Amino acid sequence: MGCCQYFTPSDGGADSFTVEMPRLTFGRGCLSEVGERARSRGMARIAIITDVFLNASEHLARVRGSLDASGLDHATFDDIRIEPSDTSVMDAARFLADGDFDGLVSVGGGSVMDTAKAAMVYARYPASFSTYFGPPVGDGVPVPGPVLPHIACPTTSGTGSEVTGLAVIRLMEHDTKFVIASRFILPDEALVDPACTDTLPARVVASTGFDLLSHAIECYTAKAYTHWGKVSSPDARPMIQGANPWSDIHAREALRIADAFLERGVADAGDREARDKLMWAATLAGMAFGNCGTHLPHAFSYGVTNLMHDVVTDDYPVPSPFVPHGISVILTSPSVFRFTAEGAPERHLEAAGCLGADTRDAANADAGEVVSKRIIELMRATEIPNGLEGVGFTGGDADALADSSFRQRRAIGNAPRETTHDDTADIFRGAMRYW
Numbered sequence: 361m362g363c364c365q366y367f368t369p370s371d372g373g374a375d376s377f378t379v380e381m382p383r384l385t386f387g388r389g390c391l392s393e394v395g396e397r398a399r400s401r402g403m404a405r406i407a408i409i410t411d412v413f414l415n416a417s418e419h420l421a422r423v424r425g426s427l428d429a430s431g432l433d434h435a436t437f438d439d440i441r442i443e444p445s446d447t448s449v450m451d452a453a454r455f456l457a458d459g460d461f462d463g464l465v466s467v468g469g470g471s472v473m474d475t476a477k478a479a480m481v482y483a484r485y486p487a488s489f490s491t492y493f494g495p496p497v498g499d500g501v502p503v504p505g506p507v508l509p510h511i512a513c514p515t516t517s518g519t520g521s522e523v524t525g526l527a528v529i530r531l532m533e534h535d536t537k538f539v540i541a542s543r544f545i546l547p548d549e550a551l552v553d554p555a556c557t558d559t560l561p562a563r564v565v566a567s568t569g570f571d572l573l574s575h576a577i578e579c580y581t582a583k584a585y586t587h588w589g590k591v592s593s594p595d596a597r598p599m600i601q602g603a604n605p606w607s608d609i610h611a612r613e614a615l616r617i618a619d620a621f622l623e624r625g626v627a628d629a630g631d632r633e634a635r636d637k638l639m640w641a642a643t644l645a646g647m648a649f650g651n652c653g654t655h656l657p658h659a660f661s662y663g664v665t666n667l668m669h670d671v672v673t674d675d676y677p678v679p680s681p682f683v684p685h686g687i688s689v690i691l692t693s694p695s696v697f698r699f700t701a702e703g704a705p706e707r708h709l710e711a712a713g714c715l716g717a718d719t720r721d722a723a724n725a726d727a728g729e730v731v732s733k734r735i736i737e738l739m740r741a742t743e744i745p746n747g748l749e750g751v752g753f754t755g756g757d758a759d760a761l762a763d764s765s766f767r768q769r770r771a772i773g774n775a776p777r778e779t780t781h782d783d784t785a786d787i788f789r790g791a792m793r794y795w
Contacts, residue, residue, distance in 0.1 A: 366584050366603070366704075366706075366707065367584050367585065367586050367603075367604070367605070368584075368586065369586050370586050370587050372589060372590060373586045373587050373588065373589065373590060374585050374586055374588050374589065374590045374591065374597075374601070374602075375586065375590060376594075376597075377585045377597075377601055377602075377604040377605075377606070377651070378594070378597050378601070378651070379606050379651050380525055380543050380546050380599065380650065380651060381523060381546075381647065381650075382512070382522070382523055382546055382547045382548055382549050382550050383548065383549045383550070384523065384549075384550045384552065384643070385397075385549070385550070385551050385552065386552045386553075386554075386639075386640060386643065387552075387553070387554075388553060388554055388555045388636070389553065389555065390551050390552070390553045391419065391422050391423060391426070391513055391551055391553040391555070391556070392422055392425075392426050393426070393551060394423050394426045394427065394465055394511055394513065394551055395426035395427045395428070395429050395430030395432060396426075396430055397511055397549055397551065398427065398430065398432055398463055398465065398511060399430045399431070399432060401463065401509050401511075401548065401549075402462070402463075402509075403432060403462055403463030403509060404432060404433060404462055404463075405432070405433045405434070405435075405459070405460060405461050405462055405463070406427060406432055406433065406434040406435075406461060406462075406463045406464065406465055407434070407435060407436075407437065407455070407456055407459055407461040407463070407464045407465070407508070408420070408423065408424075408427075408434050408435070408436040408437070408464075408465050408466075408467065409436075409437050409438075409440070409452060409464060409465070409466045409467070409468070409472055409473075409475060409476040409479070410436060410437075410438050410440070410466070410467045410468050410472055411438055411440040411442070411468050411469075411471070411472055412438045412439070412440070413677070414438070414467060414468050414472075414515060415436060415438040417559070418559075419467060419513075419515055419553075419556050420436075420467060423465060423467055423513065427465075434465075435459055435461075437451075437452055437455040437456075439451055439452070440452075440468065440471055440472050440475055441471065441475075442471045442676075442678055442682075443471060443530055443537070443665060443682075443685065444471050444474055444475040444478070444528075444529050444530065445529065445530040445531075445532050446489045446529060446530065446531050446532055446533075447532060448475060449475055449478045449479050449482065449489075449529055450479075450482060450489065452475050452476070452478075452479035453478075453479040453480075453481075453482035453483040454483075455479075456479055456480060456483035456508070457483040461508060462508065462509075463508055463509045463510070463511075464476055464480060464508045464509070464510045464511070465510075465511045465512075465513065466510065466511075466512050466513060466547075467513045467515060468513075468514070468515050468516075469514065469515060469516040469518075469519055469568070470514075470516070470518070470519030470520075470521045470528070470685065473512050473514065473519065473521040473522060473527075473547075474521055474526075474527040474528055474529065475527075475529075476510065476512070477507075477510070477521075477525075477526075477527040477540070477545040477547075478527040478529050478540055478545070480507035480508050480510065480545065481503050481507055481540065481542075481544075481545060483507075483508075484505075484507050484508075485503065485504050485505070487501070489531065490531065492540050492542075493529075493531070493538045493539070493540060494538070494539075494541075494769075494770065495769070496767055496769070497531055497534050497536070497538055497767065498538065502542065503540070503542035503544045503545060505544060506544055507544055507545060509548050510545075510547040510548055510549075511547065511548065511549045511550075511551060512547035512549070512550050512551070513550075513551045513552075513553065513556075514550070514552055514556070514639075514642070514643075515556040515557070515560075516556075516557065516560065516564065516568045516642075517554070517557050517560075517565065517568050517569065517572065517625070517635065517638040517639040517641070517642045518567065518568025518569060518570075518571035518572045518642050518686055519568065519571065519642065519646070520572065520575060520642050520643060520645050520646020520647070520649060520650065521646065522547055522550035522552060522643065522646065523546075523547070523550050523643055523646040523647050523650055524546065524599075524646055524649065524650030525541060525542050525543045525544070525545050525546035525599055525650060526539055526540070526541050526545075526599065526650060527539065527540045527545060530665075534767075535666050535764075536662055536663075536666050536764060536767060537662045537665065537666070538767075538768075539770075541598065541599045541600065542599075543599070546650075550643070552639060552640075552643050554632075554635055554636040554639035554640070556639075557625075557635040557636075557638070557639055558629065558632070558635065559629075560629070560635075561629075561674075561675035562626050562627070562629070562675065563673060563674045563675035563676065563684075564675050564676070564684075565625050565626050565629075565635070565638070566622075566626045566686070566687075566742045566743070566744060567673070567684035567685065567686035567687045568638075568642065568684075568686050569618065569622045569625060569626065569638055569686065569742070570622075570686040570687065570689065570690035570693075570738075570739075570742075570744065571642075571685060571686030571689055571690075572614060572618065572638070572641050572642040572645040572686075573614075573615065573618045573622065573645075573690070573715070573735075573738070574654070574657045574658070574686070574689045574690055574693055575611075575614070575645035575646070575648065575649045575654060575658075576610075576611040576612075576614040576615045576618070576641075576644075576645045576648060576649075576711075577611070577615065577657075577693070577697070577711045577715070577731070577735075578649065578654040578655045578656075578657055578658060579603060579607045579608075579610075579611040579645070579648040579649050579652040579653075579654065580603065580607070580608060580611040580612065580615070580648075580707055580710070580711045580714075581603070581655070581697070581700060581701075581704055581707045581708055581711055581776055582602055582603040582607075582652055582653060582654070582655050582774045582775070582776065583602045583603065583655075583773070583774050583775065583776050584602055584603050584604075585601050585602035585603060585604045585652075586602075587602065588601060588602045598653075598770070599650065599651065599653065600652070600653030600770050600771070600774060601651070601652065601653065602652060602653065602774060603652055603707075604651065604652060606647075606648075606651055606652075607647075607648040607649070607651055607652035608648075610644040610645065610647040610648040611644075611645065611648040611652075611711075612710075612711075612714050613641070613644050614641040614642075614644040614645040614648065615711060615714035615715045616714050616715075617637050617638065617640065617641035617644075618638075618641055618715060618738075619714065619715045619716035620637070620716075621633070621634040621637040621638055621641075622638065622738060622742065623738070623741050623742060625637075625638045626742045652774075653770065653771065653774045654771055654774070655700070655771055655772065655774040655775040655776075656692070656696045656699075656700060656771070656772060656775050656779065656787070657689045657690070657692055657693045657696050658689055658768075658771055659765055659768035659771035659772050660692045660696065660761070660765045660784070660787070660788070661685065661688040661689040661691075661692070662764065662765055662768060663760075663761040663762070663763075663764035663765030663788075664683060664688040664691065664692070664748070664751070664753075664761065665683055665685070665688050666764045667753075667757065667760060667761060667764055668681040668682070668683050668688075668751060668752065668753075669681045669752060670752055671683055671751045671752045673687065683751050687744060687745065687751070688751075690735065690739065690744060691744075691745065691747055691748050691750070691751065691791060692748070692787065692788065692791040693732075693735055694731075694732035694733075694735050694736050694739075694791070694794055695732070695787045695788070695790035695791035696787055696791075697728050697731045697732050697735070698728035698729065698732050698790065699728065699777065699779075699783065699786075699787050699790075700728070700775055700776055700777050701727040701728030701731065702728070702777055703775070703776035703777030703778075704776035704777075705724035705725070705727035705728075706724065706727070707776070708727035708728060708730070708731050709722055709724070709726075709727045709730060709731070711731055712727070712730045712731035712734055715731070715734050715735075715738075716734060717730050717731065717733065717734040736794050736795065739794070740795065746793055746794055746795055747791050747792050747793040747794045748761075748788065748791050748792050748793075749792045749793045750793075753792065754792070755789050755792055757788070758785045758786075758788040758789045758792075759785050761784075761785070761788045762781055762784040762785040762788055763781075765784060766781050766784055772784075
């Protein structure tokens, strides 16, 4: 279904969409530009936010060397929780509040960048932690204004957080993850250096690769922006605004890259072409979902990570229970798209075609099976667990998983098909095992 047809106006629906983007630099070695970039933005004392593993890495050495060469003072916070929580964010916020910083550089994956974004909010605008989160867990108060200038430097090829105004944080009281969304937390610049992925183990590339893949498919199959309600003011337009022509362009290309390079990037750490392409695809998918929003696979992944137990993942030095974000997303995706295809079959077929599926003889009724079959092929080729059973769940967990996930109202509402609690439980049952 072409762009114009899918975005047909609806009664009372939006007639405009907004694109938010940082200044973006991509290329091997661009991490060394961070000092000049920071100085040109008037930074003098910089907070470096990273994690304990990266703090001793060659990537941080390059960042510090560049800042030193530019005559800039800096201090580092590395007490980051993978899958950040309200507790770890507030620790980072205290570091920022006490440090007299005038700029921030984040170096790491999504957990690092999301921690940095959220911590800057609470350091400048102190409040109870639920204040800036939407219902049903938060008060829905908008972020009041600007935060520190921020240069985001991703080191993994999946998150896309370097180009979004979103931060995903676990609220421990509710034992679930929710999103802070604000254009004020959009990084000012993104330095995307694919050389950072040369040192990534295979499981990390697989997990982050499926995260970017699902970002792209979810954006391309999301509810059209014209089917969300029209806003009364441009400042009220949400960042999760539905599929739009901007998100389409980037989602399609990200899917084509995933088709061509995901298996190669996982199989061979020395395949620089594949690793570079995946890094670019992650940024493209971030450009898409940062201006569209994801839908059911991401909403449902929060239920998976909330209820996981007695599971670890190779190549991640994280104690049990731990399922990496990209894996928690992709495990439900084939079952999700079998369900959502009814709401936008042409879009699902187009996404499947971009991902390398043969769609020449496929009818609309085949769309869900075609896209899910291609995802399962990639899962098997990269040794992803076989559905939710592969990370310790059983069919008896489906209702609890649905209960946990169904609080993600905006993401669930962004799906192309209305989704009930019973539908959610059925999708989880269908995601237990695929082969």
